[in-house]
Amino acid sequence: MYNRIMDEKKISAFFGKQELVPAIIQEARTGEVLMLAYMNEESLARTVETGYTWFYSRSRQRLWQKGEESGHVQRVVSITGDCDDDTLLVRVEQTGPACHTGEATCFFAEPVYREKPEES
Amino acid sequence: MYNRIMDEKKISAFFGKQELVPAIIQEARTGEVLMLAYMNEESLARTVETGYTWFYSRSRQRLWQKGEESGHVQRVVSITGDCDDDTLLVRVEQTGPACHTGEATCFFAEPVYREKPEES
Numbered sequence: 001m002y003n004r005i006m007d008e009k010k011i012s013a014f015f016g017k018q019e020l021v022p023a024i025i026q027e028a029r030t031g032e033v034l035m036l037a038y039m040n041e042e043s044l045a046r047t048v049e050t051g052y053t054w055f056y057s058r059s060r061q062r063l064w065q066k067g068e069e070s071g072h073v074q075r076v077v078s079i080t081g082d083c084d085d086d087t088l089l090v091r092v093e094q095t096g097p098a099c100h101t102g103e104a105t106c107f108f109a110e111p112v113y114r115e116k117p118e119e120s
Numbered sequence: 121m122y123n124r125i126m127d128e129k130k131i132s133a134f135f136g137k138q139e140l141v142p143a144i145i146q147e148a149r150t151g152e153v154l155m156l157a158y159m160n161e162e163s164l165a166r167t168v169e170t171g172y173t174w175f176y177s178r179s180r181q182r183l184w185q186k187g188e189e190s191g192h193v194q195r196v197v198s199i200t201g202d203c204d205d206d207t208l209l210v211r212v213e214q215t216g217p218a219c220h221t222g223e224a225t226c227f228f229a230e231p232v233y234r235e236k237p238e239e240s
Contacts, residue, residue: 004234007232011232022142031150075235080232081227106207109201109202111200112130112131113125113199115196
């Protein structure tokens with residue numbers, strides 16, 4: 001069982017400037033960045049109520065729980081705002097793959113750019 | 121000295137859907153998430169040309185190089201797109217603190233929410 005600690009005043013501060021706030025989802029156990037999605041105030045409220053990530057889909061114009069169909073839910077370990085209150089970093093424990101393609105992370109593609117040490 | 125590998129066709133794909141793409145900046149050496157900023161096509165082009173991060177400032181409506189005043193630049197290790205081409209994950213080696221406040225990361229605040237194991 002877990003207790004939860006939250007700062008409700010601080011949470012609502014994120015929605016003064018913008019309706020949708022980008023949320024970076026990071027696997028707490030490995031530090032791997034899993035995905036980025038958007039939260040509105042209601043989806044953040046549901047996230048802190050339930051302890052699992054909820055987002056707002058811009059294309060479907062509705063709230064969705066990550067894993068609502070697949071079962072690949074994200075239990076929230078912590079939510080931290082950035083220095084100017086316009087981005088959230090959400091550390092989670094991911095069940096199953098994070099990406100709808102079945103990959104562990106949404107950033108599974110080959111890099112479009114990378115440094116490569118010169119052959120010596 | 122480093123060579124660079126890039127996929128220019130893939131890079132321009134990110135700007136078909138939207139003018140500004142959120143870029144998650146992650147320290148390559150530790151996995152720590154440092155900040156989120158926005159890239160337009162020109163700032164991404166400058167980033168891959170120079171090997172250091174450039175962004176587009178929505179408030180100032182201009183390109184800026186991270187560290188242009190402070191010297192706290194970000195050398196780019198890799199840039200990876202997500203599964204639906206609307207977010208970039210940029211792995212960097214950060215010089216100095218990433219945050220303009222002097223903190224190592226922009227996510228330095230106390231979490232607005234966190235799980236806390238119950239006292240046993």
